[in-house]
Amino acid sequence: MPVPVSFAPLDTLPRLMRSRGVEAGRCLVVTDERVAALYGDAVCKGLASEQIRPRLLALPPGEATKSHDRLVEIYDQALAWGMERGVPVVALGGGVVGDLAGFAAATLLRGVPLFQVPTTLVAQVDSSIGGKTGINHATGKNLIGAFYRPAGVLTDTAVLTSLPAREWTSGLAEVFKHGLIADEALFAELEAAADALFERDEDTAGRIVPRAADVKMRIVREDEFETGRRAILNFGHTFAHAIEKVAGYGAYTHGEAVAAGMRAALYLSAQVSTDFDRARADRLVRRIPIPPGLASLAIPDLMEAMKQDKKVRGGGARLVLLDRIGRAFVDGSVPPRLVEKAWAFAQEVVG
Amino acid sequence: MPVPVSFAPLDTLPRLMRSRGVEAGRCLVVTDERVAALYGDAVCKGLASEQIRPRLLALPPGEATKSHDRLVEIYDQALAWGMERGVPVVALGGGVVGDLAGFAAATLLRGVPLFQVPTTLVAQVDSSIGGKTGINHATGKNLIGAFYRPAGVLTDTAVLTSLPAREWTSGLAEVFKHGLIADEALFAELEAAADALFERDEDTAGRIVPRAADVKMRIVREDEFETGRRAILNFGHTFAHAIEKVAGYGAYTHGEAVAAGMRAALYLSAQVSTDFDRARADRLVRRIPIPPGLASLAIPDLMEAMKQDKKVRGGGARLVLLDRIGRAFVDGSVPPRLVEKAWAFAQEVVG
Numbered sequence: 001m002p003v004p005v006s007f008a009p010l011d012t013l014p015r016l017m018r019s020r021g022v023e024a025g026r027c028l029v030v031t032d033e034r035v036a037a038l039y040g041d042a043v044c045k046g047l048a049s050e051q052i053r054p055r056l057l058a059l060p061p062g063e064a065t066k067s068h069d070r071l072v073e074i075y076d077q078a079l080a081w082g083m084e085r086g087v088p089v090v091a092l093g094g095g096v097v098g099d100l101a102g103f104a105a106a107t108l109l110r111g112v113p114l115f116q117v118p119t120t121l122v123a124q125v126d127s128s129i130g131g132k133t134g135i136n137h138a139t140g141k142n143l144i145g146a147f148y149r150p151a152g153v154l155t156d157t158a159v160l161t162s163l164p165a166r167e168w169t170s171g172l173a174e175v176f177k178h179g180l181i182a183d184e185a186l187f188a189e190l191e192a193a194a195d196a197l198f199e200r201d202e203d204t205a206g207r208i209v210p211r212a213a214d215v216k217m218r219i220v221r222e223d224e225f226e227t228g229r230r231a232i233l234n235f236g237h238t239f240a241h242a243i244e245k246v247a248g249y250g251a252y253t254h255g256e257a258v259a260a261g262m263r264a265a266l267y268l269s270a271q272v273s274t275d276f277d278r279a280r281a282d283r284l285v286r287r288i289p290i291p292p293g294l295a296s297l298a299i300p301d302l303m304e305a306m307k308q309d310k311k312v313r314g315g316g317a318r319l320v321l322l323d324r325i326g327r328a329f330v331d332g333s334v335p336p337r338l339v340e341k342a343w344a345f346a347q348e349v350v351g
Numbered sequence: 352m353p354v355p356v357s358f359a360p361l362d363t364l365p366r367l368m369r370s371r372g373v374e375a376g377r378c379l380v381v382t383d384e385r386v387a388a389l390y391g392d393a394v395c396k397g398l399a400s401e402q403i404r405p406r407l408l409a410l411p412p413g414e415a416t417k418s419h420d421r422l423v424e425i426y427d428q429a430l431a432w433g434m435e436r437g438v439p440v441v442a443l444g445g446g447v448v449g450d451l452a453g454f455a456a457a458t459l460l461r462g463v464p465l466f467q468v469p470t471t472l473v474a475q476v477d478s479s480i481g482g483k484t485g486i487n488h489a490t491g492k493n494l495i496g497a498f499y500r501p502a503g504v505l506t507d508t509a510v511l512t513s514l515p516a517r518e519w520t521s522g523l524a525e526v527f528k529h530g531l532i533a534d535e536a537l538f539a540e541l542e543a544a545a546d547a548l549f550e551r552d553e554d555t556a557g558r559i560v561p562r563a564a565d566v567k568m569r570i571v572r573e574d575e576f577e578t579g580r581r582a583i584l585n586f587g588h589t590f591a592h593a594i595e596k597v598a599g600y601g602a603y604t605h606g607e608a609v610a611a612g613m614r615a616a617l618y619l620s621a622q623v624s625t626d627f628d629r630a631r632a633d634r635l636v637r638r639i640p641i642p643p644g645l646a647s648l649a650i651p652d653l654m655e656a657m658k659q660d661k662k663v664r665g666g667g668a669r670l671v672l673l674d675r676i677g678r679a680f681v682d683g684s685v686p687p688r689l690v691e692k693a694w695a696f697a698q699e700v701v702g
Contacts, residue, residue, distance in 0.1 A: 072419065079490040082659070107458070110485060110496045111576075134461060139430040145461040146497060225462075308433070 014050035024051035030101035094120035095127035102133030106148035121171025130220035170255025178215035184326030236262030242305035365401035375402035381452035445471035453484030457499035472522025481571035521606025529566035535677030587613030593656035
């Protein structure tokens with residue numbers, strides 16, 4: 001059973017850790033330099049005041065950090081420091097930190113306790129939930145990793161106010177995704193609250209984030225190890241991974257790539273399910289700003305990159321589509337010709 | 352629940368894989384060069400005849416292969432080849448191959464099906480059972496890894512006839528250990544069959560190996576993730592890891608180091624439990640030949656290396672001791688002065 005998210009202020013972290021069996025002693029806090037500057041001191045002081053002596057490891061922000069070299073850096077530092085079983089790792093940051101530090105925690109000494117403290121919108125509604133950890137490989141994103149259950153997840157929506165604007169709007173892609181694939185009522189609420197959301201109204205965020213996180217939690221509860229239904233969470237993602245790969249990691253944020261990828265998937269959904277309301281779905285999704293240049297990515301390159309996605313089985317792309325807003329299914333029979341058209345659609349309007 | 356071992360001829364592997372859900376398609380066979388020369392062809396032909404197209408990756412034999420560089424080599428080859436979820440990894444070999452390929456299977460695409468096909472005595476009675484996978488780190492053995500349940504374990508005791516003599520006698524260390532820690536009747540049988548075992552009588556091996564494997568399976572079933580009782584399997588191992596580290600990996604086989612380490616632990620057991628029959632236990636253990644040079648390892652270096660073992664908690668060595676043959680317990684309060692004496696005992700008689 002996946003661990004439920006604790007929605008609570010950041011300063012309750014030491015208490016959460018204690019309540020989950022962490023004893024007085026040491027802990028390793030992995031974060032990035034941006035988050036360290038904002039919350040590093042406060043988190044470390046809070047831990048120390050509960051007799052959990054922290055060691056802070058701040059890595060450069062950005063997708064490039066989700067690499068083998070950084071993983072080895074964590075291994076080397078943790079082991080030189082004398083990492084022991086039972087000493088927890090705190091992943092304080094966005095999806096990159098959560099995935100990387102999570103994978104390190106999963107594999108150091110065959111697993112030490114992991115606490116996820118997501119500080120970005122994407123991480124709060126998506127990547128911190130469900131136990132996926134991992135790093136990128138030259139061949140593609142997230143190709144090395146593990147399913148690893150954290151001992152706790154602490155989410156404080158107040159920290160979202162410190163996010164750069166681009167990370168905020170990128171995160172909205174995953175929020176919208178959760179409405180689209182599994183919760184029409186949430187989608188309707190997102191439509192109604194769209195202006196407030198794009199203006200990053202705090203109360204709206206405090207209300208929407210737990211709802212979007214809950215969609216993810218419900219799906220993961222049904223299928224923790226992604227043998228079936230959990231695949232619908234990849235809505236837009238096969239396209240997104242191809243964009244990230246062809247454009248080069250870092251050119252687009254993950255959320256931006258997902259937004260563009262969802263638009264391609266919405267196009268296909270309308271092709272396959274003729275009464276699917278593509279216009280309504282797209283009206284919200286296309287509000288997510290995407291940096292220019294998408295149209296310059298060559299469709300044959302994107303098609304080739306999709307083939308290498310790890311969700312591919314037996315050579316055929318299995319794509320997540322919608323038959324209506326709030327209901328997703330997996331389709332393994334979309335002809336390549338239609339996929340090319342979907343790419344053109346996503347490029348044309350957004351680019 | 353850990354997967355039971357299938358004791359059956361090697362050529363039944365494709366059928367076992369099919370029965371555990373492997374579909375027609377590809378598979379990655381990881382092995383070492385010695386085993387590849389003996390069984391590579393037969394295994395690959397057998398797989399191909401069941402429509403499981405194998406790709407064989409043969410690594411240099413020896414503990415040095417259980418490294419980060421080799422792990423990355425498997426990642427790179429598997430991913431360049433187009434590894435997909437559902438494509439199984441077969442670990443054909445001894446403990447090094449099982450641990451390394453097992454860890455690769457655990458972490459490629461967040462886990463692909465793993466089949467363990469142990470070909471050494473150590474692997475058949477110990478390392479292939481219970482889901483521990485991992486690699487070594489400069490700081491110590493097995494410090495990076497994961498618990499990962501194989502989809503199947505196929506053990507053919509007939510392959511043991513091809514083992515180099517030194518690997519056979521090294522493997523007996525783990526066999527004896529299983530009698531010592533948890534099965535006095537097995538230990539008595541080992542005493543009675545000792546000559547036949549050291550002469551590597553095939554029938555004796557065919558009878559003893561499943562019994563020794565069963566001890567491991569019973570313990571793992573009680574405590575899959577080593578939160579308690581499973582620790583008794585580390586009898587002799589805290590000492591062994593220190594020997595391997597100080598002598599340099601490869602100077603002693605793991606089994607040789609365990610044999611010497613068990614002798615140190617027998618010494619301590621008799622110090623702590625005054626009616627423990629050390630002479631009887633040691634009579635069998637000391638028959639395992641250990642290359643010269645053990646006495647030249649400096650005891651302060653060995654003591655220091657023990658401190659870095661991952662089973663160490665809160666700075667104090669937790670050692671597995673026996674209160675009688677067939678019954679083990681964990682003692683966290685052995686004074687360093689006694690541990691030094693145990694080292695001297697192990698060095699004096701064996702060296």
